[in-house]
Structures are given as structure tokens and as C-alpha cells.
Amino acid sequence: MAASARILVLKHLHGRTSCYFNSVRSNRMVSSIRAYSSKLSPPSKGVVYEQHGSPDKVTRVIDLPPVEIKENDVCVKMLASPINPSDINRIQGVYPVRPPLPAVGGYEGVGQVHDLGSAVKGLSLGDLVIPSPPSSGAWQTYVVKEESLWHKLDKDVSLEFASTVTVNPLTALLMLDDFVTLNPGDAIVQNGSTSIVGQCVIQLAKLRGVHSINIIRDRAGAEDVKERLKKLGADEVYTESQLEVKNVKGFLGALPEPALGFNCVGGNSSSSVLKFLRQGGTMVTYGGMSKKPVTVSTSAFIFKDLTLRGFWLQKLMNTDRAVDCRVMIDYLLSLMRDGKLKYEMELVPFDKFPVALDKALGKLGSHPKQILKF
Numbered sequence: 001m002a003a004s005a006r007i008l009v010l011k012h013l014h015g016r017t018s019c020y021f022n023s024v025r026s027n028r029m030v031s032s033i034r035a036y037s038s039k040l041s042p043p044s045k046g047v048v049y050e051q052h053g054s055p056d057k058v059t060r061v062i063d064l065p066p067v068e069i070k071e072n073d074v075c076v077k078m079l080a081s082p083i084n085p086s087d088i089n090r091i092q093g094v095y096p097v098r099p100p101l102p103a104v105g106g107y108e109g110v111g112q113v114h115d116l117g118s119a120v121k122g123l124s125l126g127d128l129v130i131p132s133p134p135s136s137g138a139w140q141t142y143v144v145k146e147e148s149l150w151h152k153l154d155k156d157v158s159l160e161f162a163s164t165v166t167v168n169p170l171t172a173l174l175m176l177d178d179f180v181t182l183n184p185g186d187a188i189v190q191n192g193s194t195s196i197v198g199q200c201v202i203q204l205a206k207l208r209g210v211h212s213i214n215i216i217r218d219r220a221g222a223e224d225v226k227e228r229l230k231k232l233g234a235d236e237v238y239t240e241s242q243l244e245v246k247n248v249k250g251f252l253g254a255l256p257e258p259a260l261g262f263n264c265v266g267g268n269s270s271s272s273v274l275k276f277l278r279q280g281g282t283m284v285t286y287g288g289m290s291k292k293p294v295t296v297s298t299s300a301f302i303f304k305d306l307t308l309r310g311f312w313l314q315k316l317m318n319t320d321r322a323v324d325c326r327v328m329i330d331y332l333l334s335l336m337r338d339g340k341l342k343y344e345m346e347l348v349p350f351d352k353f354p355v356a357l358d359k360a361l362g363k364l365g366s367h368p369k370q371i372l373k374f
């Protein structure tokens with residue numbers, strides 16, 4: 001690309017106009033911004049994509065210029081941010097809501113207040129905050145947003161958990177609350193049980209005295225994975241191939257037939273979830289990791305009168321429930337602090353982004369959630 005063509009206006013970073021450009025141009029641009037702005041963020045480093053496609057092909061880490069800090073704005077130095085499947089889908093261009101291009105990747109994370117606009121009253125320098133609701137652009141070292149879009153956390157929470165608490169643990173909690181009334185002694189069934197959502201479902205269900213039947217992909221070392229999930233509180237864990245039978249009642253053991261199932265995967269794996277459900281049961285689909293459709297047998301509809309629902313956090317967080325969600329996030333963080341909610345993560349320095357991305361893309365086998373540390 002010619003040097004002059006490298007100046008790209010990123011109209012949509014943090015909802016305002018910004019630019020990135022090569023070093024020759026940067027000083028001139030910064031001084032022209034200074035001419036009309038009283039406060040600026042530090043320059044940032046971010047993961048940017050200019051077109052949709054495979055994330056390992058279309059993303060690059062580049063320098064981003066300072067942006068204006070308006071009177072109600074808070075400038076946050078990002079500390080950590082995960083690579084979630086939906087981040088990958090946004091970059092691929094297959095997520096229903098995508099930031100306009102060019103865009104900075106990432107959606108949730110945690111950071112520390114670095115600078116404040118003159119009218120900010122509720123936050124102070126050094127406060128630990130998460131974007132709430134989360135929004136695109138978390139994979140950069142400094143983020144500027146209005147005060148109301150940050151949620152302050154207690155300082156004693158671990159960075160990894162704080163950076164990941166919104167998208168997956170909150171999804172698990174909301175799905176357990178929103179669809180079927182569960183009482184102690186009831187059971188739920190889910191696939192994708194090794195995912196962060198799945199691990200949180202196991203632990204949050206257990207805390208309510210609700211049993212969980214869990215389905216995982218076949219793999220070498222499946223027994224170790226089963227043990228690990230059982231240590232988290234899973235009652236039963238089966239591989240997908242174990243459940244390739246017509247009737248799964250024999251796999252229930254002493255557990256009641258579940259009224260609620262969660263589908264993270266689709267394809268045959270979702271059929272296994274359906275097979276476990278009791279008469280009138282509900283399956284909630286929230287992920288499509290296998291990229292295969294959910295198919296339901298005619299007999300399951302007629303004779304079991306099943307209900308199929310869907311869950312999408314992003315839609316819910318743009319409603320009045322966003323306020324409740326902050327209370328739920330604080331609850332989840334308190335569980336994490338008390339050691340009652342946990343999951344494996346791998347902290348990766350930001351300059352190792354390509355390796356973390358390959359792991360998150362599944363190119364190097366199954367790995368714990370990759371957390372970028374800025």
C-alpha cells in the first residue's frame with residue numbers, strides 16, 4: 001500500500017472518528033487534534049481488521065493515534081481481554097451485528113481508569129472497570145468511552161475473571177434463570193460442557209442443588225476431561241459417541257429427566273440434548289460451534305411436545321435488563337472471589353497475539369480460553 005493511502009479514517013472506534021496512520025504522518029495529525037481538544041488519550045496499540053475473513057489472515061496489530069477525551073468520557077488502560085468465539089465470528093463477518101470496517105477486534109475486557117473528562121463524577125483514577133454493556137474494540141491498549149458505559153469493580157478481583165465475566169458466565173446465569181423454573185433436585189442437560197459457558201452452567205446449577213448431565217466432544221484424554229468437569233460439580237459426563245443410541249434413559253442413572261437443555265454445538269450433539277429432555281422440556285440454543293443445524297425428529301415434537309428457544313446476550317444487554325446484568329456480574333465476581341466459580345484460562349502477552357489467536361481458532365487442538373494481557 002502507498003504511504004499516502006495508509007491513512008485510514010476509522011470512523012467507528014468508540015463511536016467517534018479516529019485515525020490510524022504511518023509514523024511519518026502521526027505527529028502532524030496529533031498536533032492538529034491538540035489544536036481543538038483539551039484532553040487526549042495516549043496513543044494505543046490495537047488489533048485491527050480492514051476486511052472480513054479468517055482472523056489469522058485479516059488482523060494485524062498496529063499503532064492507533066490518541067483520541068479526544070470529552071467531558072463525560074473516561075480513558076481506560078486496558079489490562080486484559082479474552083478471545084471469544086463471537087470475536088472470531090465478528091472478524092469473519094458472520095456475526096449478525098458487526099462493527100463497520102475498519103474495526104478494532106475484541107468485545108469484553110477489564111482495565112484501569114487512566115484519565116477522566118472534566119464532568120466525570122463517579123469514577124477515579126486507578127479504578128478497575130469493565131465495559132458494560134461490552135462493545136467492539138476491546139483489543140487495544142487504551143479505550144475511551146462515556147462514564148455511563150463503564151462498570152466499576154472491587155479491586156480484589158482477578159484480572160482474568162474480570163475480563164471474562166460478562167459474555168460467558170453471565171450467559172450461563174441468565175439461561176438458568178430465564179427459561180424454566182428449576183428447583184433443587186431437578187436436572188439440566190447440556191453439550192459443549194467444556195466451554196466457559198458450560199463450566200459455569202455446571203457450577204451455578206450445583207450451587208442451586210440442580211444436577212447436570214454433560215456432553216463433550218470425543219477426544220483423546222476424554223476420561224481426564226470428565227474427571228475435571230466432575231470436580232467442578234458435574235453429575236454425569238458423556239462423550240457424543242457414547243450417546244449414539246436411540247434411548248438415553250439408561251444414562252440418567254438416579255437423576256430425573258431434565259426439563260431444560262442448553263445447546264452450544266448443533267448437529268448430532270443437539271439431538272443428544274433433545275433425547276434427554278422430559279415431556280414438555282425446553283432446549284435453549286446459544287451457540288453453534290459445529291456449524292451444523294439443529295434437527296428435531298417429528299416424534300420428539302409430537303410425543304414429547306418439546307419447546308425450542310434461543311438466547312442472545314447482546315440483544316438482552318441492550319434492553320432495560322442491562323442494569324440487572326451489572327448486579328448479576330457483581331454476584332458472579334463474588335462467587336469467583338470465594339472460589340465457587342472457576343474455569344481455566346491462559347494469559348498471553350499482547351505481543352503474542354498471533355499464537356493466542358491460533359489457539360482460539362482451534363488450530364493447535366483444544367486450549368483453555370486465551371486472555372490477552374496488555
Ligand SMILES: NC(=O)c1ccc[n+]([C@@H]2O[C@H](COP(=O)([O-])OP(=O)(O)OC[C@H]3O[C@@H](n4cnc5c(N)ncnc54)[C@H](OP(=O)(O)O)[C@@H]3O)[C@@H](O)[C@H]2O)c1
Nearest residue numbers: 085171194195196197217286287288289290311312313366
Ligand atoms: N448466544 C449468546 O449470547 C452467547 C453468549 C456467550 C457465548 N456464546 C456461544 O457459546 C459458545 C461457547 O463460548 P465460550 O466462550 O464459552 O467457549 P470457549 O470457552 O471458547 O470454548 C469453546 C467450546 O467450543 C467447543 N468446540 C470448539 N469447536 C467445536 C466444534 N467444531 N464442534 C463442537 N464443539 C466445538 C470446545 O470444545 P472442546 O473442549 O471439545 O474443544 C469448547 O467447549 C460459543 O458458540 C459462543 O459463541 C453465545
